[in-house]
Amino acid sequence: MASKREFKKDVNFLTNEILMRGMIYLEFFGSKNAETVYLIMNDAAVARNNYISRINFKLSDKSVKEVKTHFKSIYDDLYQSTHDLLERIDGLDMAV
Numbered sequence: 001m002a003s004k005r006e007f008k009k010d011v012n013f014l015t016n017e018i019l020m021r022g023m024i025y026l027e028f029f030g031s032k033n034a035e036t037v038y039l040i041m042n043d044a045a046v047a048r049n050n051y052i053s054r055i056n057f058k059l060s061d062k063s064v065k066e067v068k069t070h071f072k073s074i075y076d077d078l079y080q081s082t083h084d085l086l087e088r089i090d091g092l093d094m095a096v
Helices: 005-031 035-057 064-091
Strands: none
Touching: 005 035, 005 064, 035 064
């Protein structure tokens, strides 16, 4: 398992990718779906804070198996939410 530090870097990287995709969308398509894009970007920021707090949660009294299960669930949730948020932004594409 990677360190907590590396895991947090991955969370920040994925969140920044969503935010950048939203900013690029706003730059190319203007304000047509701006409020929806801002909501998606806000959801990404809230999810980031949630994942960081889950990573920082103290697990000193847990067994190795419980710790691995905890981080596996965070990883799975991160993957799914990132995928969902990116699909929401990509679903906004309009014909140019």
